[in-house]
Amino acid sequence: MTGETSEEHARCAEHPQDHAEVTCERCGNYACQECKRETKRGRHLCMKCYRRYLEIRRDHYRAEHRVQGLAVSFYLIAATWVFVVVSFARFIGRVDGVATWKLIAWLLPGLLLVMAGRGMARLDRRRRPLAILLAGLSLLLVPIGTLLGARILIVLAREPGRFVFSDDYAEVLAAVPDGEPEGRLRRVLFLAAVFSLGLYAVLYLVRYAP
Numbered sequence: 482m483t484g485e486t487s488e489e490h491a492r493c494a495e496h497p498q499d500h501a502e503v504t505c506e507r508c509g510n511y512a513c514q515e516c517k518r519e520t521k522r523g524r525h526l527c528m529k530c531y532r533r534y535l536e537i538r539r540d541h542y543r544a545e546h547r548v549q550g551l552a553v554s555f556y557l558i559a560a561t562w563v564f565v566v567v568s569f570a571r572f573i574g575r576v577d578g579v580a581t582w583k584l585i586a587w588l589l590p591g592l593l594l595v596m597a598g599r600g601m602a603r604l605d606r607r608r609r610p611l612a613i614l615l616a617g618l619s620l621l622l623v624p625i626g627t628l629l630g631a632r633i634l635i636v637l638a639r640e641p642g643r644f645v646f647s648d649d650y651a652e653v654l655a656a657v658p659d660g661e662p663e664g665r666l667r668r669v670l671f672l673a674a675v676f677s678l679g680l681y682a683v684l685y686l687v688r689y690a691p
């Protein structure tokens with residue numbers, strides 16, 4: 482296994498009286514049973530390095546929340562898109578029959594927008610390219626998509642927004658997987674999704690109800 486000490490007489494850097502169990506894969510120090518920490522990726526760390534990661538994580542909660550909050554913007558753009566497509570389909574009178582699959586195809590970008598939003602809420606860096614692409618395309622959706630898309634691009638382009646998706650920060654997240662309690666954020670995101678869909682449903686009914 483990685484990080485395990487092969488030396489018989491290695492001693493913990495913090496507790497010289499204790500036998501070392503692992504070598505820290507960040508700083509190379511020995512760590513005893515009590516000091517060793519294992520990251521989600523199976524790397525071994527000493528206590529000092531773990532604390533350092535914890536500190537970095539705490540310093541970036543705000544940046545994390547700012548990026549996670551972008552999910553709300555994506556849900557709003559998705560709702561806007563659904564509204565535009567459904568209104569347009571209604572306008573040309575082709576919601577029924579043969580054209581239904583076309584309508585579904587037009588609604589697919591809405592699904593991608595929701596996926597990008599969920600990726601932001603989870604700080605999933607694999608979704609970052611999708612988020613940037615969709616935010617760029619959203620600029621065309623004047624005016625709501627333009628405003629929200631521009632804001633998303635700005636947050637993702639700035640240093641804190643870039644850092645939370647970096648390789649270095651992935652290490653931090655693996656070492657300190659539990660961040661601030663996110664129950665509240667999750668509720669806010671869910672309510673935003675429900676609210677935006679509800680809002681557009683009402684707008685649609687008001688404009689197009691018979």
Ligand SMILES: [Zn+2]
Nearest residue numbers: 505508527530
């Ligand atoms: Zn270390």
Ligand SMILES: [Zn+2]
Nearest residue numbers: 493496513516
């Ligand atoms: Zn120790």
